[in-house]
Amino acid sequence: MDFRLACRSRQVSLVGRREVMGGKAKFGIFGEGKELAQIAMAKAFRKGDFRSGYYRDQTFMFATGMTTVKEFFAQLYAHTDVEADPASAGRAMNAHFATRSLNPDGSWKNLAGMVNSSADVSPTGSQMPRLVGLAYASRLYRELEALHPFTTFSHNGDEIAFGTVGNAATAEGIFWEAINAIGVLKAPALISIWDDGYGISVRNEHQMVKQNISELLNGFRRDRGSQDGFDIYAVRGWDYPALVETYLQAAETVRREHVPAILHVIEMTQPQGHSTSGSHERYKTKKRLEWERDHDCLVKFRRWILDNGCATDQELDQIEAEEGSQVEGARKTAWEAYLSPILEERQAASELIQEIATRSAHATALEKIKKNLLDLPHPLRRDILAATFQALMTIRAENLPKKALLVNWKVNQAAANEERYSSHLHSTSASAALNIPVVDAVYSEDSPLVHGFEVLNACFDAALARDPRLIAFGEDVGRLGDVNQGFRGLQEKYGALRVSDTGIREATILGQAIGLAQRGLRPIAEIQYLDYLLYALQIMSDDLATLHWRTKGGQKAPVIVRTRGHRLEGIWHSGSLMAGILHFVRGMHVLVPRDMAQAAGFYNTLLRSDEPALVVEVLNAYRIKERLPDNIGEFTVPLGLPQVIREGSDVTLVTYGACCRIALEAAKLLSQVGIETEVIDVQTLSPFDIHGRILESLKKTSRIVFVDEDVPGGTTAYMLQEVIEKQGGYFWLDSPPRTLPGKPHRPAYGSDGDYWSKPNVEQVFEAVYDLLHEVDPASYPLFYK
């Protein structure tokens, strides 16, 4: 059976490469040379377990039934039907595996009753941060009694997270950060390192000290009898009995004891080279190529079977031949399933073009367009669209009865392709953040005036009491209750597993959150300051923000990333790098509450929704007094709705976060000279003003200024595009629109540094006043320049 599986997978690699080289697919990367180890690993994999791996794992995916050969080819051809390619619906490159954790309505499946793979990404090593959370979830499910009823996610925390990574990717910083975090958290992960000596063309001597990763990892090895550290094994990738025995034993210990393990699989080969992009003869010596042929795990496996008398040469040949034709059959079915709807679309388009040609003065040209389209051996959808477009251009001056049919067809195809390639960037479920009912904050005479951080503290307290799945962590979050005391006293109250400290490891704080969320928990992951979010941004961008979209709704990770930013003092403590962040995390919501009551309302909304979001609290608002809503645990603040925080008739001033206070102060001064400014807090940068509230204001004032602390051309430019271009604000302008951002450099230190680096009250005054001066210099004489 195992030989059959190995042959099947090898055949997939050979046929897959042929398909790419023959032009039927764009790029191919395969798992040949890694078959035996993955077959052994699959023997240790159980229902409820998770994989977080990379593109080499096809054999493991076949062995566990998480992918079929037909699905593998469907993805290679970029088949956009989710039934054909359940991992990515044609959105991801081949060998980017994923199982579907969600029902079509976005609700969770019974993950404990199925085998699971988190969705792969291409950046090497980026599967490691989420492995931290996928594994750590088992510890929480085992040790937190209140989680025991959640049996569709875990049975007593018995699940293992299996990580896989290439030898060369162990040179990445996130690999080491993840290993350390997994060790510290005592998270039941079993990590396999597939070592074939190369990272594309680069040999191990350039990748790691001593060219031996398990030797380097020795410092992580646990001492006898200790629970602290890893079990570390090294085993040859062609040694079938040793692989099976090692995997079964390693997994058993990880599962039982929750002590993680690393399995360094050495002497692996890569018979076809790294990918279809180049040939390995260019960088491997003759001697190495010969060694690889001798140590090919399939060759060795055959030898072992024969030596042990398990089968004859003829029997093995027959299995090989059978698998060859099975794979070819599956490939053919996948290809036809991929191509047939496209051929139907081509047929429909060419028939429409033909019909139009019969009445057109440009019949010859149209028939040529049609013929060119029909002559294409493997048409793409873009070829059909281009032909349709050409045809419409050709008859643009003609008034033909059938023309509307072709226009209609093109419009319908655009909608279908929008669905094929761009759907599911955000949740489409009933729990999407925009569907959460609004519950207004209730204030009474008794509502106390408290510090901003106390508002958050009360909100988190209520949330932790309400939902046992809520897990909060970050640097200084546990014992201290975070550097601004939002979680003060909550570790004592809810325990160190619910509210915990982490090391200084932003990328894996994010990964921890992603993994926990993928296993049904509700993490609030804190990044201590907005400026340090950059360390986590790659994982937020590549993994979290793309997850729902890249699986076409197959997976979700409702992570709340909490951080604090904007005004404080110092280059790395007062950043407001919002546009950079905003654009990197499309697929997440980005919320910028101006005070802690608004922040608390957002947390309440997000905790009821199933979407990932970033909340940036205002750094200098923790000590400002606010009124504590009576329903602190219940009220919600809706996303995408700006708030008018001061009414005015002359100019609209759009801003958010810490700048709201600056804007209000400037508006007060402006009022003294007869200018009434309408100040709008956008509250959420993404989604942005979904009902066009800012446009309503602009219709009234005809003048607009966008203010924030980001760099020029940053978030102010984003807001300007939203209002002027998307909302159609251009038509209501009587003066040029203005942006007033911070300086292009980071903020200088000290209060004066801050004053001269970011928009201040006087600058905001001048920006608004200048507009009125341009219109009516007599009434608004320049008195400051």
Ligand SMILES: Cc1ncc(C[n+]2csc(CCOP(=O)(O)OP(=O)(O)O)c2C)c(N)n1
């Ligand atoms: C962050 C990042 N850098 C570079 C690449 C390009 N790249 C793709 S695979 C690869 C080599 C990876 O080697 P290894 O980790 O040993 O895995 P293998 O492909 O040999 O199984 C490189 C450099 C990438 N995908 N991601």
